[in-house]
Amino acid sequence: MTIQQDLQQQVQSAAASRSPLVICGGNSKSFYGRATSGDTLSLDGHQGIIDYTPSELVVSVRAGTSLSELEAVLEKEGQMLPFEPPHFGNAATLGGCIASGISGPRRPYTGAVRDFVLGVNCINGKGEYLRLGGQVMKNVAGYDLSRTLTGSLGTLAVLLDAHLKVLPLPQLETTLVQHCSAATAVELFNRWAGQPLPLSGACYMDGAMYVRLSGMTEGVQAAVNTLGGELLDDATQFWKQLREQQLPFFSGETPLWRLSVPAATPPLTLDGATLLDWGGAQRWLKTDLAADVVRHCVTAAGGHATLFRGGDRDSAVFQPLQPAMLALHQRLKHRLDPAGIFNPGRMYPEL
Amino acid sequence: MSVKAIITQLLAQLPEHCVLSHAEDLRPYECDALSAYRTLPLAVVIPETEQQIRIALQICSENKVPVVARGSGTGLSGGALPHAQGILLSLARFNRIIEIDPQNRTARVQPGVTNLAISAAAAAYGLYYAPDPSSQLACSIGGNVAENAGGVHCLKYGLTTHNIQALEVLTIDGEQLTIGSQALDAPGYDLLALLTGSEGLLAITIEITVKLLPCPEVAQVVMASFDSVNAAGTAVTATIASGIIPAGLELLDRPAIEAVDKFINTGYPKDAAAILLCELDGTQADVSAQIERVERVFTEAGATSQQVSRDEQERQRFWAGRKAAFPAMGRLSPDYYCMDGTIPRKHLAQVLNRINTLSAEYQLPICNVFHAGDGNLHPLILYDANIPGELERTEELGGKILELCVEVGGTITGEHGVGMEKINQMCVQFNNAELQQFHDIKHAFDPDKLLNPGKAIPTLHRCAEFGAMHVHHGELPHPELERF
Numbered sequence: 070m071t072i073q074q075d076l077q078q079q080v081q082s083a084a085a086s087r088s089p090l091v092i093c094g095g096n097s098k099s100f101y102g103r104a105t106s107g108d109t110l111s112l113d114g115h116q117g118i119i120d121y122t123p124s125e126l127v128v129s130v131r132a133g134t135s136l137s138e139l140e141a142v143l144e145k146e147g148q149m150l151p152f153e154p155p156h157f158g159n160a161a162t163l164g165g166c167i168a169s170g171i172s173g174p175r176r177p178y179t180g181a182v183r184d185f186v187l188g189v190n191c192i193n194g195k196g197e198y199l200r201l202g203g204q205v206m207k208n209v210a211g212y213d214l215s216r217t218l219t220g221s222l223g224t225l226a227v228l229l230d231a232h233l234k235v236l237p238l239p240q241l242e243t244t245l246v247q248h249c250s251a252a253t254a255v256e257l258f259n260r261w262a263g264q265p266l267p268l269s270g271a272c273y274m275d276g277a278m279y280v281r282l283s284g285m286t287e288g289v290q291a292a293v294n295t296l297g298g299e300l301l302d303d304a305t306q307f308w309k310q311l312r313e314q315q316l317p318f319f320s321g322e323t324p325l326w327r328l329s330v331p332a333a334t335p336p337l338t339l340d341g342a343t344l345l346d347w348g349g350a351q352r353w354l355k356t357d358l359a360a361d362v363v364r365h366c367v368t369a370a371g372g373h374a375t376l377f378r379g380g381d382r383d384s385a386v387f388q389p390l391q392p393a394m395l396a397l398h399q400r401l402k403h404r405l406d407p408a409g410i411f412n413p414g415r416m417y418p419e420l
Numbered sequence: 421m422s423v424k425a426i427i428t429q430l431l432a433q434l435p436e437h438c439v440l441s442h443a444e445d446l447r448p449y450e451c452d453a454l455s456a457y458r459t460l461p462l463a464v465v466i467p468e469t470e471q472q473i474r475i476a477l478q479i480c481s482e483n484k485v486p487v488v489a490r491g492s493g494t495g496l497s498g499g500a501l502p503h504a505q506g507i508l509l510s511l512a513r514f515n516r517i518i519e520i521d522p523q524n525r526t527a528r529v530q531p532g533v534t535n536l537a538i539s540a541a542a543a544a545y546g547l548y549y550a551p552d553p554s555s556q557l558a559c560s561i562g563g564n565v566a567e568n569a570g571g572v573h574c575l576k577y578g579l580t581t582h583n584i585q586a587l588e589v590l591t592i593d594g595e596q597l598t599i600g601s602q603a604l605d606a607p608g609y610d611l612l613a614l615l616t617g618s619e620g621l622l623a624i625t626i627e628i629t630v631k632l633l634p635c636p637e638v639a640q641v642v643m644a645s646f647d648s649v650n651a652a653g654t655a656v657t658a659t660i661a662s663g664i665i666p667a668g669l670e671l672l673d674r675p676a677i678e679a680v681d682k683f684i685n686t687g688y689p690k691d692a693a694a695i696l697l698c699e700l701d702g703t704q705a706d707v708s709a710q711i712e713r714v715e716r717v718f719t720e721a722g723a724t725s726q727q728v729s730r731d732e733q734e735r736q737r738f739w740a741g742r743k744a745a746f747p748a749m750g751r752l753s754p755d756y757y758c759m760d761g762t763i764p765r766k767h768l769a770q771v772l773n774r775i776n777t778l779s780a781e782y783q784l785p786i787c788n789v790f791h792a793g794d795g796n797l798h799p800l801i802l803y804d805a806n807i808p809g810e811l812e813r814t815e816e817l818g819g820k821i822l823e824l825c826v827e828v829g830g831t832i833t834g835e836h837g838v839g840m841e842k843i844n845q846m847c848v849q850f851n852n853a854e855l856q857q858f859h860d861i862k863h864a865f866d867p868d869k870l871l872n873p874g875k876a877i878p879t880l881h882r883c884a885e886f887g888a889m890h891v892h893h894g895e896l897p898h899p900e901l902e903r904f
Contacts, residue, residue, distance in 0.1 A: 099825075113439065120766075122763070122766055123661060124657045124658070124660050124766070125764055125765055125766060126658075127764070129436075147663055154437060168663035168850055170610075175640075176604065177604060180582060181604070181605065181608055181798075184578065184581075184582050193857060197853040198853070199853060199854050199856075199857055200850075200854060201854070202828070203762075203830065203831045204764060204829055204830075205581065205762040205763065205764060205794070205795055205796075205829070205830050205834070206574075206575070206762065206794035206795060206796070207570055207574065207762045207794050207795075207796045207831075207835055208762055208789070208831040208833070208834060208836055209568045209579075209617045209831075209833050209834065209836070209837055209838070210566065210832050210833050210842075210846060210849055210850075211838075211846070211849075211850060211854070211858055211876075211877065212614055212617070212618055212858055212861055212877075213568070213581065213613045213616060213617050213618075214614065214650045214857075214858075214861065215612060216581070216610055216613030216614075217609055217610045217611065217613050217614045219610060219613075220605075220609075220610055221609055221610075225609070230677065236665065237665065238663070239665070240663070259523050259524065259525070261544065262525060262634070262843060263522060263523075263525055263546060263547060263634050264546065264634050265634045265635065265636050265637045265702060265703055266634075266703075267702070267703070267706070281641060284702070284706055285702075285705070285706045285709045285710060286709070287705035287706060287708065287709040288702060288703045288705045288706030288709070290705070291703055291704075291705040291706075292703070300438075329601075329603040329604060329605050330603050330607075331521075331524045331526075331602045331603055332523075332524055332525075332604075332877060333521075333523035333524045347604065350604045351604070356650060371601065371602040371603065372601065372602070372603040373601065373607045375601065375607070387607045387608070388607040389607075389609060390608050391597075391598075391722035392595060393597060395597050397597065397611075397864065397865070398609060399607055400863075400864035400865075401861065403864070403865045404860040404861055404863060404864045405857070405860070405861075409621035410799070416608075417608075
């Protein structure tokens, strides 16, 4: 029996007995989402790159493949995963990366995980093997379910393989640092994002803004001259530490909130320590404030808040949905996972 | 409920001028840009307010009457083809740009706004909306969302799905949902992706928040000729492999070049077997560096001549031929049929050769003008609908080409949508479990199957019938029987 058939069979018997399954890659992101329990459905054995022709800018990968290994293979060919995914541990797999849908600092300028998912092969809650999307850049045949599975935290289907668009590594990457207020940083981030500049990262903390530029050497040099600021030494390490939440800001036990807001929103008046990323569109907040206080403020700004790390993992970790929206989510979940066996409650208690 | 009763009910609750029901008034709505397929709807409803859309949907929902939404009717796959027992819901009067937010680089627009009007309005802020389907002057943004429209520049800037942030939609029950958000993501499932390209089968879009990008400082085009399509294909691959993502990378083969040249004076090299148009955009420094690299790559791939646009006027002239390709076909042949398959680029030469073989076999000329950079082919089959049987032969040839795309790992539609046109080929690309899953997804939104029924996803029954006549991988179901 192939690994795929074995997984299908495990899903079928779990569905028959309505026993929940916890889908598991490298277990590096088990801190994320709500607590869930059930028998482990491991994708550990389902590894390897299925197809990779660098000139196609497409790579097909099995879900259990190590994210670091995949990135190393791409780098050797001068390419990268454009969404700069956080690993949160050496064991991180591509499947977990797609299921969690978490993108790194490059996201506002290059795109999110879902933007580069061209297709997936998966197993639905009936144990059926489905091929959704495809391996080509442009494909509008059938509903775009592969992007909907991205970020669904394994609550809709078991991801087996993914076809991803990749991009060339930039010829040059440089980071500029300037000291300013948070309000000025937000203003500059968004003014610059409205100009043809090769931005690829913009964050602010402790009184300093960090702006990364990526592209052809000539264009990056020209932008460095335009924007000004000091060059940051060891910038690669800096962005990696930001992405992996290894900067000192992220240490400690205080609950960590992820605030997703319109990028130009002025600094929010919430008690706690804040780090701005994504040019202002993603803000990390360390606070002991109650969830409704945080959400009230963020919702008023047109955004939503996620209890990213720490705090009560049985609570509403993700922003609660409006009743009609929740009902639609439930219907969708039911249509993909009728027995409700995939990661129940990981995203919302009702899913 | 009878046709008359439905119309009476619509007229009772909507202004008279918003409901068309006489055959002569319905005629302009009988087809979209795929004019080979025509049907008159029961009635056309042209609401002016969101409340009127809700009312129309509620009447249809209560009486189980199908609803087909329509923007500008420029779609190429019959997605806005009316349903004979349904109403056609025209969103043409929702043509307002509600707000442009230059700080957040977004625009909130109504679905009937044309694609190009968004960029025109954003230009004052140095911003534009990137997806640029060839019909951008006329096509509506609502239609772009329904089809997940692409265009020449999606190699670098993505499709509609990559360039929108939020939708306000009405379900068939008239319930309003906000999909996506004004931030870069939204809680819950990514329904924005699911709705984009859903061809009006899941919900009716009444407002769209699009992302705006900074206008590039400069754009320049390298035009190169090659003495074979294979060499041009190699040049495309080599360009991408060299680490450059052009803003656009288009290929015209010799029949296309000749057709265009008869139509307008392009200055395209007449002796070329294929030409490539490679657009690079960004800052002047970046573009100059990239042009140098592209020219080197093209030379190594065997380009017989190359020109770089020196100014905006020359860039427009280089593009003029590409943009005139479809009208040029219209002059060359009474009718043409535009295909839309996408393939992994590495199979380009093989697929083009097989398309040539098919063209000879069916005795129908084919021109190729397409988005080479992302492998999105647009073979144009030239035919004459007045010759009995020629449309049917054309459709069969088109079907063969799409099946070929699937065979090499591609798809039957890159950007035009399945609509009515490619519904049979969906049976080739997807198996029953996959198609059933799509139907199940629709059920979550529209359990009575009232929104654009019969399009995009074929019934399993239809596939069984199609499959019975279908030659799979060259094996006839009954090889002993003669077929004509």
